[in-house]
Amino acid sequence: MPLISFTDKGLYCAQGNFYIDPWQPVDKAVITHAHSDHARPGSQAYLCHHHTLPLLQLRLGQGHYQAVEWNEKVYFNEVTVSLHPAGHIIGSSQIRVEYKGEVWVVSGDYKTEADGFSGDFEPISCNTFISESTFGLPIYNWKPQQEIYHDIQNWIRTNEVANKTSVLIGYSLGKAQRLLKAVEEVTGSIYVHGAIWNVHETLTQAGWKLPAVQRITPDMPKETFKSSVVIAPPSADGSPWMRRFSPHSTGICSGWMQVRGNQRRRNADAGFALSDHADWNGLLKAVKATGAEKVFITHGFQSAFSRYLNEIGIDAHEVKTEFGTEDEESQLTN
């Protein structure tokens, strides 16, 4: 019996009787991060990082939550569980599971470049590593985020000159907070969509220092947004809600923007390949750093990535999960 098995309900540790990011309600769920395809409602008890806690409460409502620090040990029967920074979004964690000297690590979603608030991705040595592969093809190589921020800032300035509002499209949890960082250097007037506002409020109340933003409300006159910067979630893109910003230019911020076709399909004026996931080299580096004898590859380009790992001498297998439906993992709805 492997320490973690792949079941209909999700990744299951029988020895400790808990699930990691289950997609159906269970008794005990250990949660990597607060995106809805990893943190689903209905379970009896949740364990997460304390930065994730307010976000889980925001998204799943009241429930039985236990929050821990990174590296803090929690015991399920004789199984030791600890959380370690994954660098994906605020609070996102890899889950380390140890039983009788055997170590498994579930990556959740991760990125290897530090973004300033998600915690720096920590390589953990283990016997078995379960990794995501959202951008598991070598065409996905991110530019350093400072360069992308610089591009975004230039774009905003260009729009200002043309008297256009800059509307940045990014996922409300994760991407939006990074964008605020990039944007606050060039403007003081930042307006956000309600979905981003909710996350913003939750984080601010939890003690995070984020740039001041204003929530967009229906009563705001059109002139309010003139030449300002707006941050909105993907669901708003192309909706009537956007009309109030006219004339505006839309910039989509997602790893998928790496490929021209995606950018053109989304009809974006600009695309910024800013991702909260590891790129190809990031994935490779992370997998190698674990020193794992066996690797399972979940959601993304799992077939190509695991085949490549096998060719370079790493025993890798594809696993089907129900992850990858929220945030930039799903390129169609986002």
Place this chain on the structure above:
Amino acid sequence: MRSSRESTLKACIPLSNYRIIKLSHYHIMYSFAQLIYKLSNSTKTNEKLQALVEYFLHGDEKDKVWVIALFSGRRPRRTVSGTQLTVWCTELVNLPIWLFQECYHTVGDLSETIALLIPEKSSYASNSSPTGGGREGASREGAHPLHYYVEKFQQLEKAAEEEKKAFILQSWQELNSRERFVFNKLLSGTFRVGVSQKLMVNALAKTVKLDPNVIAHRISGHWDPATTTFTALLSEQSIQTDHSKPYPFYLAYALEGTLHDLGEPADWQAEWKWDGIRGQVIKRNDQLFVWSRGEDLITEKFPEYAILQNRLQNGTVIDGEILPYKDGLVLNFNVLQTRIGRKNITKKNLQEAPVGLFAYDLLELNGEDIRHLALTERRAELEKLVTSLQLPWLQLSPVVAFRSWDELTSQRGQSRNINSEGLMLKRKSSAYLVGRRRGDWWKWKIDPLTIDAVMVYAQKGAGRRSNLYTDYTFAVKDGDKLVPFTKAYSGLTDKEFAQVDAFVKRNSLEKFGPVRTVKPELVFEIAFEGIAASNRHKSGVALRFPRISRWRTDKPPDEINTLEDLKKMLELYGK
């Protein structure tokens, strides 16, 4: 160039723009890559126009000529194969070929795949930013102008493989991602951007302050971008020196509204709309030239027409349709297809695919441009000319007689029986205009043939459909078997494509390279313009212009059409 023409053209450019020309990055590949990026990313015609005007005002003199050439279909000849590029790229980045292929199927474009796979060199990566930034300049190491690369391709055309390879590898590494993309596009000879020739002509017209129709004519025909200057190309001289130069074709839009909106039937001339190769036959300076609408010189492909060199007067230009034609009958377009792709036309080809020319219009008579005359006057001259020549394969495009719109409507019903696509409506008083125009000429095609079929294979698309399953193969029923008979790539909305993509991902049965076999469940109505027998296809038929006309969510897969139905259509319309 020593004529006064040059100074006239230059004088048209506002002086204030000259200082910008000094900005040196306008003279490297970078500015061309930026132009392509802007053009392919903008959905607004006016923005595209503006981007082109900017380029024509400030771009490198030699590069501008190449841009005109590229955007009017004058691509450099392909000197290396896609396979060579693939192999060289995988060697350079040390990745297995299969992984390259995976990437390619996700990106949907070879040039872009390579551009993305090669790592960026140092901090110059930043000028692949969507806004372009502005910190890169002339000092950039290894940056060359567009014409340097294109002309280098030409020089290397006959060079040894190793020499080509060395040049390409070096270029890949000295260019940034966006530049590398356009470089590869030029290299592989598949340069397509979302810019019509008309838009480019308008931009040129705006830049040099000339009438677009005049520009369209001057840049038509045969000229060599390597030896032509921007000024010379746009000057009047280009027409005087190039005897082969065709006139820009006048094209029609599909009829909008009803026939009654057109007014009096008596004001209109109706002709059959033929499905062949639109062409222009030119006799000037004792030479004969045949041009296709795509502005390819195709004189050699139709030796049948050679006799016109003696029979036509100098200064004659006929607009017409090249059609497969035998014993007074127009044949299925498929017949012509057997010889158009060939380099050398054999006697056998000529016998099996005989061609005729159906004359539509007369554009030049006795060396005089008569496009401004009314259609009736041009037609009268054309009739005189064609009748006097007495060549069995040279026919006047027949005029369809009608007294009322109702009568014309019933005539149109006959189109398919004579291998015509429908009708053309031309106002009798119309001049021969330039490019696609509304108002005086309309095409009124017959409704396409349709058949209901089930999707059986899917493959990821290219361009804006990259990484989405959008290219499908369809099958009809033959007993309890399914027989694939056509592919179709267009006709669904983005939303429908997304739904089908999701279906394919959940319901794929097997994977053959990039192709997935899919559970035969989704039914679509396929529309097409014609059908012909084919021994290259398992189904025994080949369709002309197949596309998806609608998604039959109302129809279960066991109610689709059968191979028998297709064969009946072949019997009825396939000859």
